[in-house]
Amino acid sequence: MYNKRKIFRLEFYGKCSLLILLLTTGFSAYSQKTDSDSTRVSHPELEHSPHKATIYSAILPGLGQVYNRKYWKVPIILGGFATLGYFINFNNEVYQTYKKAYSDIIDTDPFTNSYLQLNINPIFFSPENTAQLTSNLSRAKDTWRRNRDLCIIGTVVFYAVNVIDASVDAHFFNFDISDNLTMNWTPGPIICMDKKAIGIQCSFTF
Numbered sequence: 013m014y015n016k017r018k019i020f021r022l023e024f025y026g027k028c029s030l031l032i033l034l035l036t037t038g039f040s041a042y043s044q045k046t047d048s049d050s051t052r053v054s055h056p057e058l059e060h061s062p063h064k065a066t067i068y069s070a071i072l073p074g075l076g077q078v079y080n081r082k083y084w085k086v087p088i089i090l091g092g093f094a095t096l097g098y099f100i101n102f103n104n105e106v107y108q109t110y111k112k113a114y115s116d117i118i119d120t121d122p123f124t125n126s127y128l129q130l131n132i133n134p135i136f137f138s139p140e141n142t143a144q145l146t147s148n149l150s151r152a153k154d155t156w157r158r159n160r161d162l163c164i165i166g167t168v169v170f171y172a173v174n175v176i177d178a179s180v181d182a183h184f185f186n187f188d189i190s191d192n193l194t195m196n197w198t199p200g201p202i203i204c205m206d207k208k209a210i211g212i213q214c215s216f217t218f
Contacts, residue, residue, distance in 0.1 A: 065182035069175045076178025080185060089174050096167045103163060107156035114149040117142070 060080075069076025073093060077085040113127035127149060135141065 060182060060185040062179050062182035062185075066175060066179040069178035073171060073174045076175070077181070080178060080181040082181055085177070092170050093167070096163055096170060100160060100163045100167065103156050103160035107153060107160055110149055110153040110156055114146070114153050117146050117149060 065076040065079050067076075068079050074086040074089045077083070077089065109126075109130070113130055116124040116126045127145070132145070
């Protein structure tokens, strides 16, 4: 009888010890998990700055788009500036050619005749057609100068668009476009003038 009581007490104490050990281990694991979660939350993400994106894009076109992680826009911006730069240079070279030819034909120096090197019908070089040739060279000079100036204006506009695009993208960088932005509608009861009726309920989730 004594042995049975002793064995019962040992089993009882063993079960209690095991239960206490399990509880303390579980609370310790929960405490570690809570500490880990709080550590993750305590490091918020850096705020995306539209001001920085605008400054970066103003200093170097395309850099603001890189800051906004819109990498696919960089080749478009660089290609646009390269194309505009090419046309500015091309129109300016032709303008300088016609400007020099016009300057040579209106002066009195017979040795300044760069207009003879232009790809023009030789019939216009005759003395009776000199006035018409002079007028044509003047119009050509003004046309190519206007084309060059328009390309320069286009470059300035393209630069402004590049800066505005970076700024707008930065403002919408943290804009939530997930599936949580939804509108759900379900049939439900409606109480109006103390009377119940069946209608449609709309709920917006942000």
